[in-house]
Structure formats: structure tokens, C-alpha cells
Amino acid sequence: MTEKLKNAAEAILFSCGEPVSTVEIAEALGVSNRLAVDIIEALQAEYDKERRGVKIIKLADSYQLCSREDYFEFIRNVTEPRRRQALTAPTLETLSIIAYNQPITRSRIEFIRGVDCTASIAKLSERGLIDEVGRMDTPGKPILYGTTDEFLRCFGLSDISELPELSEAPQQEDFLKNSEE
Amino acid sequence: MTDKVLRFSLEVYDGPLDLLLNLVRKNKIDIFDIPIAEITSQYLDELHRMEEADIEISSEFLVMASQLLLMKSRALLPSEEPTEDEMTPEQLAERLEEYRKIKEAAKMLDEIQFSSEALFFKKPEKLQKGPIENVNMEKDLLFEAFKSVLSRVEDRLPPKKENFQGIVGREKVSLPDKIRDVLKFVNTRKKTSxxxxxxxxxxxxxxVTVFLAVLHLIARGKIKMHERGGKITITKSGDKA
Known part of the structure; x- marks a missing residue:
């Protein structure tokens, strides 16, 4: 791996700003996907080792450059305060149904929650956390929803597989344990 | 007046499953071993309480209430054949368990929803497009403008008798007359579209005749044509646009 390729990858990530896929990086550098991943990871390690001002985060099959949390306080001195708006409990429920069951139709989401989910689905779409990812091949071709890169980024995940694991149904013994509490 | 009791601690449920799950927790019972009759009566009590507190009860709550009542009656009359879309206690347990998991997941997502708050991202770069090439399209522009005028005339409804004159007769339009008209029109306005x-x-x-007249006048240098931003203006010779 040459220093030049690593620098080129750095330049690409800086220029694009948005997440750049492994395939795009590999094509731009003229190397295999595997090598592209090695290059990015080497760059990533370098940034981390030196606690540089920027770092590289992985989002599904893409990489993105962003500032390092260590320097948040400093950045805050030069930027406008952010509007921090938490998702409401019903919206979070809808989001977790989609995150754990994607791709999923609206009717299935509503079956699981037992209530109408039009508003929370609209809210999540508006905030870019979910998107239409296709249509189900059944009569009516219902829309299938899935989470976005923005969702991963927002929740600090590199991949959907990093979602916290859900505890299984409490078995008989678990139940006994629980009832003792 | 004083016997009105204010209730502050009334729970607001996010749907019938949320209410049922609350009852299950409150009673410390196993989701997979729900005493249907008992839960049904507690469920209905809760609905009544909501009604008293003027909380709107959505149809989903009522659907669940009727399903619970049906399940309860099935337990009393086990000989009856259940219909296909009827909910069984097993299905209810599955739905509650699935919903319980989702609530748990939502709580976890809530905890990590600001994970990237301390990170800043650069806005995506806008791809620069090349400059617009300036091609001299005056002639085409004129043609297009003429076509649009033509079509506007044709669009005028309803079709008038004159529209058929080309077929059933001949209209009298003289070019010298139109040349005079156009020149007068332009001269009085100095600048016109x-x-x-x-x-x-x-x-x-x-x-067609007016168009010919315009061409004649341009050729003779009596009027001038200017183009700016796709719009053509006509001025008297010697006047600037």
C-alpha cells in the first residue's frame, strides 16, 4: 500500500463530505475493494493513533469523514448551538420495529404496535432516519421501509448488525427469577 | 361541587397492546399464561376510567376489547369452532411478547439516540457543472416564438367562422397594409415585445402576413430586433432597447 493511495483516499473523503462507498473508493483509486478497505482502515488507524481532529466512521458499506468527539467543546465555540430534539416514545417504538425487522411494511409495523403509525412513519421519513427501500411482491405492492445511513450515523452504529441484541422471551426459569425481584 | 375527584396519575396508553402489557406487569403474570377472564375485566375497567377522564379511546382499543371478550367466551364454551381470523390466547401472547421486545429496543435506541451529537460532518460538495455555452440561436428563437404565437391564435375558442376561410373562402390580408400597421404599432410604442x-x-x-411585415421592416432597417434572455423585443430603428 503506497502513501499516495492513502493520501488520495483522504482527499476523496474530504471532497465528498457525504459517505463514500467502498466500491466508489476502489474504483477511484484503481484498486480492488479489499485493498480499498485496507487503505481506509490504515488511514483510520493513523487518525485514531494521533487523536487527529478528524476521524473516519463506517456506515454500512461506506466511509465518512467527521470531526472527533474529543474536540466537540472547541468546535462548539465556533458554531451555532444545535437544536437537540429527542424522538418521542411512540416514534422510537416505530423506529425500533423498522430497525429490527427491515424491510417491513406499514401494516406489519401497525400490527406489532397495535396502533396507527402514519404520523411516526412520516416523522421518521422527514428526519431521514428511514426510507422506502422497495415494494413487497404481494397484491397492492406495499411499500417496504428500512433504516438509512443517517440512522446509523445518528445512533452511532457502523452497521445494522451492531444494534443491541434483544433479550429472548423469558423462559420459565427466567420468569421465576423475574418474579422474585 | 367538592365530590369531584381530580385524578392526576392516569396513565396514557400508546395503544391496546401497551395497556395489556401494563396490566401483565402490574399483575406480575407470565405473558404466555395470561388469565384471560381476569385481564379482560381489568382491561375494560381501564377503558372506563379513560372514558371518565375524557381521554379519547381510539378504535384499536375497542377492537382489542371485543377480541378479549370473544376469547373469554370461547374459554367458557370450548365446543364452539373458532373462526379463522379470531385471536387465540397463543397469538395474543406472541403479539405481547413481540411488543415487549420492541419497547425494550425503543428504550435502548433512546439511550443511544444522541451518540453522534459530538460529531460534526461536512456538507456534501455540490458537483460543479460546466459553464453554459452561448450559442447564437436567434433564428431558431424567432421561429419558436412565431410558432407559439400561431398556436395561441389556434387555441382561441370557440373556433370562429374565419378559421374556415382558408377552406371555404379567401380572407383579404394585404402585406402593404400590415407593414403600415406594424410600423405604426412599433412607432407609437417605441419598444414592444x-x-x-x-x-x-x-x-x-x-x-403570417404580420410576420412577413416584421421581416420586411427588419430587412429595410425600419425596426430593430433585440434578444435578451430568450425574449425578443422590437424597437424603432435608432432607438435602443
């Missing part, structure tokens, strides 16, 4: 010259033209023949 290409389209407005045709405002008084009512037939295709007239439009």
Missing part, C-alpha cells in the same frame, strides 16, 4: 405585435391578429393568414 415580439408577441404583442400579433395581439390583434385573429387568423393564421393574418399572423
Amino acid at each position: 415580439f408577441e404583442s405585435i400579433f395581439e390583434s391578429s385573429k387568423t393564421k393568414g393574418e399572423v
Whole structure:
């Protein structure tokens, strides 16, 4: 791996700003996907080792450059305060149904929650956390929803597989344990 | 007056499953071993309480209530054949368990929803497009403008008798007359748009003749044509646009 390729990858990530896929990086550098991943990871390690001002985060099959949390306080001195708006409990429920069951139709989401989910689905779409990812091949071709890169980024995940694991149904013994509490 | 009791601690449920799950927790019972009769009566009590507190009860709560009542009656009359879309206690347990998991997941997502708050991202770069090439399209522009005038005349509804004159007769439009008209029109206004010259033209023949008159006047240098941003203006010779 040459220093030049690593620098080129750095330049690409800086220029694009948005997440750049492994395939795009590999094509731009003229190397295999595997090598592209090695290059990015080497760059990533370098940034981390030196606690540089920027770092590289992985989002599904893409990489993105962003500032390092260590320097948040400093950045805050030069930027406008952010509007921090938490998702409401019903919206979070809808989001977790989609995150754990994607791709999923609206009717299935509503079956699981037992209530109408039009508003929370609209809210999540508006905030870019979910998107239409296709249509189900059944009569009516219902829309299938899935989470976005923005969702991963927002929740600090590199991949959907990093979602916290859900505890299984409490078995008989678990139940006994629980009832003792 | 004083016997009105204010209730502050009334729970607001996010749907019938949320209410049921609350009852299951409150009673410390196993989701997979729910005493249907008992839960049903507690469920209905809760609905009544909501009603008293003027909380709107959505139809989903009522659907669940009827399903619970049906399940309860099935337990009393086990000989009856259940219908296909009827909920069984097992299905209810599955739904509650699935919903319980989702609530748990939502709580976890809530905890990590600001994970990237301390990170800043650069806005995506806008791809720069090349400069717009300036091609001299004056002639085409004129042609297009003429076509649009023509079509506007044709669009005028309802079709007038004159529209058939090309077929059933001959209209009298003389070029020298139109040349005079156009020159007068331009002279009185000094500056006018290409389209407005045709405002008084009512037939295709007239439009064509006016167009010819404009060409004549340009050729003779009596009027001038200017183009700016796709719009054509006509001025008297010697006057600037």
C-alpha cells in the first residue's frame, strides 16, 4: 500500500463530505475493494493513533469523514448551538420495529404496535432516519421501509448488525427469577 | 361541587397492546399464561376510567376489547369452532411478547439516540457543472416564438367562422397594409415585445402576413430586433432597447 493511495483516499473523503462507498473508493483509486478497505482502515488507524481532529466512521458499506468527539467543546465555540430534539416514545417504538425487522411494511409495523403509525412513519421519513427501500411482491405492492445511513450515523452504529441484541422471551426459569425481584 | 375527584396519575396508553402489557406487569403474570377472564375485566375497567377522564379511546382499543371478550367466551364454551381470523390466547401472547421486545429496543435506541451529537460532518460538495455555452440561436428563437404565437391564435375558442376561410373562402390580408400597421404599432410604442405585435391578429393568414411585415421592416432597417434572455423585443430603428 503506497502513501499516495492513502493520501488520495483522504482527499476523496474530504471532497465528498457525504459517505463514500467502498466500491466508489476502489474504483477511484484503481484498486480492488479489499485493498480499498485496507487503505481506509490504515488511514483510520493513523487518525485514531494521533487523536487527529478528524476521524473516519463506517456506515454500512461506506466511509465518512467527521470531526472527533474529543474536540466537540472547541468546535462548539465556533458554531451555532444545535437544536437537540429527542424522538418521542411512540416514534422510537416505530423506529425500533423498522430497525429490527427491515424491510417491513406499514401494516406489519401497525400490527406489532397495535396502533396507527402514519404520523411516526412520516416523522421518521422527514428526519431521514428511514426510507422506502422497495415494494413487497404481494397484491397492492406495499411499500417496504428500512433504516438509512443517517440512522446509523445518528445512533452511532457502523452497521445494522451492531444494534443491541434483544433479550429472548423469558423462559420459565427466567420468569421465576423475574418474579422474585 | 367538592365530590369531584381530580385524578392526576392516569396513565396514557400508546395503544391496546401497551395497556395489556401494563396490566401483565402490574399483575406480575407470565405473558404466555395470561388469565384471560381476569385481564379482560381489568382491561375494560381501564377503558372506563379513560372514558371518565375524557381521554379519547381510539378504535384499536375497542377492537382489542371485543377480541378479549370473544376469547373469554370461547374459554367458557370450548365446543364452539373458532373462526379463522379470531385471536387465540397463543397469538395474543406472541403479539405481547413481540411488543415487549420492541419497547425494550425503543428504550435502548433512546439511550443511544444522541451518540453522534459530538460529531460534526461536512456538507456534501455540490458537483460543479460546466459553464453554459452561448450559442447564437436567434433564428431558431424567432421561429419558436412565431410558432407559439400561431398556436395561441389556434387555441382561441370557440373556433370562429374565419378559421374556415382558408377552406371555404379567401380572407383579404394585404402585406402593404400590415407593414403600415406594424410600423405604426412599433412607432407609437417605441419598444414592444415580439408577441404583442400579433395581439390583434385573429387568423393564421393574418399572423403570417404580420410576420412577413416584421421581416420586411427588419430587412429595410425600419425596426430593430433585440434578444435578451430568450425574449425578443422590437424597437424603432435608432432607438435602443
